[in-house]
Amino acid sequence: MATDTSEGARPGPPAGAAGHGPLPGRPVRTPATALRFAPAVSPRTLLSRALSVPLALGLSLVLPLLVAVQPGDGVHDTAYWLQLTLTVYAGARLSGMVLTSHRKLLQGSFWLFVYMAMGVAPLAQAVLGKVPTPVVGPRSDVTEAVALVLIGCAAFDVGALLARHRPGGRGRGETRPALVHRRRLYLLVVVAFVCSAALILKLGGPAVFFSSRQEIIAGIEEAGISQADSQAGQALLRGFGTVPALFALLAYTRWLVTSRRARRSPAVIAVWIALAALNTVVNNPVSNPRYWFLTVLLSLLFTVFPVSAAMYRSALSLGVVVALVIFPFADRFRYDEQNYHPVETTSILEPLALKDYDQIGMFANTITFERSGVGHLYGKQLAGSILFAVPRSVWPGKPHDTGVMVGEWMDAVNTNLSSPVWAELWIDFGPAGMTLGLLAMGYAAARVDRRYARRAIRRTPPGSLISLVVPLVAGYSFILLRGPLLQASGRVAIAVICIAMVITYRQDRGAALR
Template structure:
């Protein structure tokens, strides 16, 4: 077998790699620095730049390798943006999205928490993608066509009932999110709104992405079954366009639907695709993302572009590191919650009327502790791990998370099963991971669990000897 980095063993390949390092590691960050109103270099700024540059190296390695490592792609994109370039700008300028500047020691410790998480993510990832135990696995979850068709038909019927009876008709989805929330709040409890809303989106999405994967591998379908699948998929596509449109839906919902669709339908090219995805996602997240929430309260678009540097330092969309620092400050003053926040995540579905002391989401909990008036804030996975178990919690969380990501990519890259649970889940989570990592996890978990459950419904266990017996994909 050829060396896995042979794509870059050419002058053009090396130019691509050098260009990526120069652009992400030097050109873009120093362009941002040049736009800051004040600059004050410090140990914290050097640490932030080190995280940014490490993210640059990891993204460059993914580009050089070229394989379809979608989960690694979005993980390191998140690190580069929210935990690299953003804290660098905020630390240098001493400007953050929310009031109350954290003490210097807290900022230093927060950056070290990020570093520790990345180190143990890499360790876990290596263990996961190098795992040989699954090579002897004889059972795999295949995407079952009949289950998928039946699930999709039921989804169409139930969705029509929910849309007409609960939401009051399709016209509701032409309203803004604020208008929809006010309309439903007059009729139903918050718990009812969340549960039914998540059920509707999750069921339609799973029917959609499963159908897309199956049709993308249409050779596994008979002619009659293929025709039925196409008709049902067409109806499901109409539903998802209505229920996940950018006016009525949260941008993370629009985001994971759009990204997973492109991950499935775009043919992967080992020479170009990863590099193009890296640059495209960075443009999307640094330029377009802050304005993707324009329709939240009004349909009248009024774009007031302030420049990338201003957005990264002042816009609450990039508050992940600030919220990590707030979380570290809370733990240093009050101690960790010893898993209490995680307990709230695991039992997110229990109404507060039943569980009076149910923990708030970590973003809201920390925001209240800091005395903020607006508390619907993020809490990145690093903050969730730290508030639950301190540095030990970060180590355990990220070695486990890295192992799971590595294992999923190992199975996905083998491509021995074209239509399986993994080939449906990985494109979904590659897009969803950006929002999962940003948090808070109580909010993201509430969508993840029903989607996982519905994905298991449309799959079926089958015997499949040596499913992971193909080429080695352990190097990164």
């Protein structure tokens, strides 16, 4: 009996079923031919999958345990176990940022900082029983500091989760993208050269920028702007000499990367070469703090490779190596030959314990400082950071850096101490304010990361402002998170001025970069 194949007839069993042959014109799926119909997997995907398990285990378990089993004089008390928990948690979150399918620059930078500065380095200090900055209060204050950092990290994650489940459709309510105005960018280039030239001449010429940071500070004091008398003046002098040059270089770099027409323009290439030379002088790693040079490096890297997931993952992965291996020895250019004293040790952990990672200890000292009778300041420190440019002659009670304020209370010889954002929020607003502040940071970072990912994937114009600002903020977030905020405010304000100079919402050909 023939099989009815007319339209509307009930279809028969699938090919390969018992008692039935293959359908006409359709090949038989054997184990050999099934491989031909399997979805294609790129070598990059295979490499990512192969590295995912070792990376996650290495960051969250292997490296923390490797540090924990080292010999040392540290006490295994509650603070130690909380510190180990914080390190494991930060390692798991950092590995998640590395392995995500989307580029999350702001969140990735946050977890990289937490892992290196609040996780592995303080864990090494807890194991050895050594700290770069003395902790003047009881051990219970260290325990509370580590617990508050954990709470803040969890609040950051909650904020990011709330941003993910924000009501509303994808892209609904979005305004027109902000762009870089071409003619205003030309003006910014002129401003960058004028400001950087003024800084170079003020400090005695380009050679000073290739000597040491100590020479730079001496040049600033000779120019009549000492750190003790005018922190705002010093911040403005160095900020205007470095930030416009970097921002102009990022804008021209993105223009060349995304525009074939720009790559064919001798004028655009010539300006980019001049800006690169200028940044080599004013933004080199010899005369600038390590965290600022990290800002320069990461912002350039993410601008040159705007959609490369491999470069994003490599930057976060290598950032751990740079932070924990290179950074402790990268202060070689801070001092001249007579004043540089390298750490001589056979322990792989001692550079982490004796160098600059004092964030947990300074948070504990901030807690002790508050309980000495000062109390919470209810926004005074934050107001001083926002209004950093107001001179003390106008505002006699203007607060000092939080790190400097706590350091002077401790009678520390060196008061150039850190004050992580956890401590800044806590001294102003207490535990509840700190938690809400970190939650808001997580929400904002996730929202910006999502918008940046969508802008990076689509065919955006060369002058897309978000594609310039997000890499710059991701790099500078290490300085903001480390603190003090007052020291970081100067360059933030100058960057905002640069953005205001070039921003436009006009989509016409006369305004946009082509």
